[in-house]
Amino acid sequence: MNMIMDRSKLPGKLKVHAFNSFFYTRLEKKGPSAVMHWTGFDELSDIDLFLFPIHLGMHWCMAVVDFRSKSIRYYDSLGGRNDSCIENIRKYLQALQADERYRALTKDTSDVVVSDWTADYPQNTPRQVNGYDCGVFACQCAEFASRDAEMTFKQADVQCIRKQMEDEIRQGRLENQGSFYIRPDTDLTECAFVDIK
Template identity: 30%
Template sequence: VGTDQRHTVEAAVHRFQILVDTALVSPQLEPDLVDRRLHKVDQWARRICDNPTKPTYTTGTVTVAHCDIVRLRGECRLSDAVLAACLDLIVKRDHLRRLAMPGIFPTCAAVDPGFYHKLMENGKLSYDGVGRWTARWARIGIRDLIFFPVLIAEEPHWVLVAVHPKLQLVEVYDSLSDRPRGTLGTNIIHFLQQEHLGKRGRPCHGQWDHRLASRIPKQSNGHDCGVFVIMYADYLANTAAMTFTDADMPYFRRRRTVEIERQAMLDCLTPPNTQEYAAPIYVDDQQQISSHLRPSITSATSSSSDCGATFRPTDLRSEGDNTANR
């Protein structure tokens, strides 16, 4: 067998191994790892929350204040900043996986938690209010999933709107209520149609539909809705069955604390077959990503990188608009 053929086979084997390893990684709590993960994550989260000397944490272009981090501990509703940071990390993980395993997982994007509030300013659709925030919208139209975290202000309550552009489907994930939320779905569809017309100069082909996601995990209290929004997005991005329950929320709160501080999802910190978590991967820099991936894979897939098209939550945040404490 020639050298080139051997390298091709080795690359294919490594690619398959990464695929197998990653398929075994799920955001749910694996029974044989529960004790170790809980203990380690609990230690990290406690250390972060008890360290007021660090006033802010930056994840990509999202800045999270220490007071927002502390809200992840205990029974507090999450702030806009925490939601934006966690969704940004999910999008970054998507970019990392596209480098290593293109076409395996759905491609993702997320919008700012304050976006829908601006879209519905004064109680009606206001395209002018958000139009200048969506200059890059045409570049994410090819994504498989777009996450809209929405605060139902009158309740108040966070829900996740998951848009499937290729399926022309809008799903509402509500952890507390079984209300149809038809108005919410309709408003998002109208916005998407308007953006398509404005950016491409022609109306959408086909018929958009919206529905309330059913048979999903539900919360049993009044403060975990934000955590559920993050978990819905996490599991959708992983194409994983939603097997978590409200009993897992304390763990997931601590886990998100660590992920914000380390600027990476815990399932991206090290190669999947590593037994202990190590230094985080900063997925904004392709060179840093490559140093954490197996060489034969990064050399074969680096040309598929599209980091510039990654849609960050703060792309929809206007200058000077601080929604973190709303």
């Protein structure tokens, strides 16, 4: 998630803020007031997307808040819905927008009605076919959303995705800052990267 935020600082990229994996759990259990101090308001100004990793005990999903389209998208690689998650995020956004410090920093004087924002469970969310690749799928949904890219990966690509993620973690940056793999028809050593900007 941090590498996605780092890439978002480059010219021409969407401005993205990714919350840590504990943020949503705390929001869900304690409400918006319990997490308002977790992030500096200056980090949240002029943002296009918020990324929320969602941990459901034994399963990972990704929620994406898109300020441009005023929507909250929920990506679940098992095809589930999570209306309570959408509602918790709405409550957080409403509390954030009502906070004087945030409004002053963003110079936002409008009264945003977050309840009017659309909630979406995208039909194009790639599906996993096992019980253990949800983390890979959630991370890739975040990565693709952060580039406004069509979600073209699938279960058969997971070995190459894992290799790419491992390389990116070692390098401390996303591979080629916007490239993606091609799944080969042969073995894992032939995963290749192509520019898909």
